[in-house]
Amino acid sequence: MDARRSSNNELVAIKKIRRDTHEIQIAQYLSSIQHPHNHTVSILQILDDPVDPDLSLMVMPYLRQCNKPSFGTIGETIDFINQTLEGLAFMHRHNVAHRDIAVENIMMNAQALYPDGHHPVRLNYAPDGIHPVTALPRHDHQIKYYYIDFGLACHFPEGASRYVVGDVGRDTEVPELSSHVPYDAFKVDIFALGNLYSKEFEEKYKDLHFLLPLIERMTKRNPQERPSSEELLAQWVEIRDSQPKHIYRWRLSPKSEPAIGRMINDTVAVALEGINHLKKYVK
Structure with missing residues (x-):
């Protein structure tokens, strides 16, 4: 559920959690570590449920699902992969396995895309829930992504086995x-x-073939053949740095898009980009 903090009127999300689970402890532990690669959601407060003594209320910043609105350029995809790989390596470095990574569990702070806000339920509408709003281009703003939902997560003691059982999870x-x-x-x-990278990006859009070597290593059928998160982050930095900078602002073209539609949309995208550049110089 969404709410506003009485102290500063900040829009927040509240999650009900059973007291006898480990989710609160893991989320608070990760939230307490100050590091630029920490892409786990901040925990603002833990409150007692006023009705059920077996429940707690975990208060977090209000965030928006990472792919709503859709990614628009290759550079936005690259930035998302940067941050999510950094965040995964950070969690693993601190002996935490998320165990439920999916697009629904990666959120973003979208305030820069909606400077006047948006409705927390009717996402494509203004805060009044009546007037439609359009997001600003993602590539012109600093967007930070966050892992949420540590209901299945495990925090392992240093040096302990990371082997678990359980056939649950979104993927x-x-x-x-x-x-x-x-x-x-x-x-x-x-x-x-x-x-996630495969389904949300490489399978959907053209011109993202450079992601394949990374995806193929991450999704090996034999778990022992998958590299560590640190190794993958290092591989990704090499892949990323080998891409020419001019492709960062290329429009993501859906593979399902008809040729004529692609030509029209690419032309419009180039025109809009030109207008954007002019606005920077014309006051």
Whole structure:
């Protein structure tokens, strides 16, 4: 649910959580670490549920799902991969496995895209819920992405085994998930994030072939063949830095888009980009 903090009128999200779970402890632990690669949601407050003594209320900044609105340029995709790989390596470095990575569990602070705000339920409308609003271009603003929902997460003691059991999670394509046979929780995170990159980007859009080497390593069927998150981040930096900078502002062209539609949309995108550049010089 959404609400506003009485102290500063800030829009927040509130999640009800059972007191006997580990989610609050893991979320607070990650939230407490100050580091530029920390892409886990901030925990603002933990409150007692006024009705049910077995529940707590976890208060977080209000965030918006990472792909709403859709990504618009290759550079926006690159930035998303930068941040989510940094965030994964950060969690693993601190011995936390998320275990439920999916597009629904990666959010963004979209305030820069909606300077006058938007309705928390009717997302494409102004705060009044009546007037439609359009997001500003993502590539012209600093957007930060956050992992949320640590309901399945595990925090392992230093040096402890990372093997777990359980066949739950949003990504049902992870091959090793089992309620009986233990598997490496970190390797599940790597597969799930690679699968997200595949489905949300490489399978949908043209001109993202440079993602394939990364995705293929992350989604190996044999978990032991998947690199660590640190190795993947290093590989990604090499891939990213080898891309020419001019492609960053290229429009993401859906593979399903008809040729004539692609030509028209590309022409419009180039024209809008030209207008954007002119606005920077004409006051």
